[in-house]
Structures are given as C-alpha cells and as structure tokens.
Amino acid sequence: LVKTLKRKIQSNLAQKLNIRVIYMTNKLSKFCGVKDNTPEEQQSNVIYSMKCPGCGEIYVGKTNCCFGKRMDEQGTRADQPLHQHLSKCSDFNYLVGLHNLPRSKGRGIASLDSHIFQAVKQNAKVVARSDDWLTLAYMEPLFAKKLNATINHGERAMRSLNLF
Secondary structure, eight states: OHHHHHHHHHHHOSSOOOOOOOOOOOOGGGTSOOSOOOOGGGOOSEEEEEEOTTTOOEEEEEESSOHHHHHHHHHHOTTSHHHHHHHHOHHHHHHHHHHOOOOSTTOOOOOHHHHHHHHHHHHEEEEEEOSOHHHHHHHHHHHHHHTTOOSOOSHHHHHHHHTO
16 A cells, blocks of 8 residues: 555656655554453442441441452441441341241341341442542542431541531
C-alpha cells in the first residue's frame, strides 16, 4: 500500500521528492477498557453501607482492607456494630424465626449467627471508593448523613457526624 501510494504521488509530481510514511497508532485502551473490573468483594479502600433487612436502619462504614473480608468480620464477630444490631433487632429476629423452620433429613435449625452472617453479606454494598485514606475519612460521615445512618454509634462515629 505504501509503495503504491509513493509511486502514484511521484508520477503526478514534476520533481522527485523523498516521501516518508509515518505510522500513527492508538492504544486500544484509548477507546475502551481493557482490564476487568475488580469484583466488589475484592475492592479495598471503600465506603460501604448495609441496610438491616428487619427494621431498615442503615450502617455506613469505611475500610482499607478487602470489602469481603470486612463483611466477614461484621457478620461473625460479636463486637462489631452490624452483628450487635442484628442480634438485638426484634424485626430481624422475627424474620429469622419465620424462615427458621426445621430442615428435613436430620439437619438442624440454622443458628442466629449464620443468619446474621448471611444478612450482612447480602445487604452490604460499596457506595464509594478512593485510594486516599483522608478522602475516605471525610466521605464516611458525609454518606452517613446522606443515607441517614442510624446504626452508626460510638464516640468516634458521633464525633465524625458532628462535623457536618
């Protein structure tokens, strides 16, 4: 193609020119994404929210570790705010009681802790992401205020919320 182009141009010109063809390419990433999106469970440095399936109250938190690992902690450790709320929430416990029927073939009734773990995993979602920890520190109380997070408690959370 280049030789044909040069020959045609030279045949139409009176004087001989030294023509150079320069190839210009664009990276594929300029037109579309070439990387897969990171699954939500493997994202870190995120602000997340969780809505109680019983009463509908909301919790907003931030984490710099993997979101999935943090949700495992929230669902299994009794000292975590979501676990504490779900274990005390009468609406959630009523729903667990409705669905907690004996299973066939000798399998026992699932414990409240397993229901809490499942509720946290299924109802939590990432609402914002940033690689800057200070940005996350400012965004957490903003989202807590915006989403009307009522499960957030503790001195540090209240101090953050009072900023806004």
